[in-house]
Structure formats: structure tokens, C-alpha cells
Amino acid sequence: MGIKVFEFLRRNPGTTPEQFEAEWRDVYAPLLTNNPDLRRHVKRYEINNRLVSDSDRPRTDVEVRDDGWDAVAVLWFDSVDEMRALSSEPAMAAVRQRSPEFHQEERLIVVTEDPEIIVSTPKRDEAGAKMLCILRRNAALDLDTFHHHWLTHHGSLFQDIPELREPLLGYDQKPRPA
16 A cells, blocks of 8 residues: 655745745755665655646636645655654654645645556646546545445546547546545
């Protein structure tokens, strides 16, 4: 079983999206990626900056307020133990110390297991944009029923209907929280 951690971040006031992206890519992320003691715990580290045009995009009736998230970090781990081991590393102190200079303190963190692959094409890693949806289930459904429905009914639509499947380079579902 693998683990993915999605960490939603907001840039500090007065920081432009371009400054935020450059700071993350050139200063903040290398604190983790250039340190062998930290890097050994992480299988993959993604930086997903929000498209500037998405901030003022008209929302659909079913979308909730997005609370101004500017980016999502995605860290992949082999296990929950590896995720915890990263947090325990003494070298994480430098990452934590730099955080307030880089982003606001409040974060949204979602931990999931390996996804179910719904659609995968050879060009998957060449995608120019990624859409990440985190859903809130209907309170009348238990968690297992919700995940089963989302995977078998919603996911199968994208497998069975060419008009839905063909524009996609990839589609994953994280069926259960870790």
C-alpha cells in the first residue's frame, strides 16, 4: 500500500503567484529534495501551483468556496511509517523554520491510499493541467457505500463513454482515506 499526502497552501499576503511559485521551486522544495536524510522517505514530490485564471473562474452551483488555496503539494510514501519517519527527521526543522516565510500557517492536509486508475494513457505524464477534486459525501451514506458508488458508478462512466474518456490523459480516484 502506498500513501499520498495532499497539502493545500496559501501564499503569504503581498506575494504574487509568480513569486510564490519561484520561492517554492527554487528555495523551499530543495530543502527536502536536496537532503538525502529527508528524500529517502519520499517516493515522489509534486508541486502543483494553481492556474492564475482559476482564481476568478465562475463556479458551478455544486462547488464550495475554495478558501483561496494557491497550491497543492503532493508527497508520495511507501507507507504511513515512512510518512511519520519524514516528520521525525531532525533535518525537517529547516523545512518547518522556512515555512512561515513561504506560506501562511493554515493548511489543509488530506492523506489517501494508492488510487484506483480509471483512465491511463501513454501521455499521462505530459498533461499540461491537473484537476484535483476532494468530495464531501452525502451524510446519508456511510463511507464505504460512498466510495464504492464513486468508484463503480462515476468511474465507470469515464471508462465506458468515449466522449468522457477521450479528452483525458489520466484519471485516478483515491477511494478511501488512509
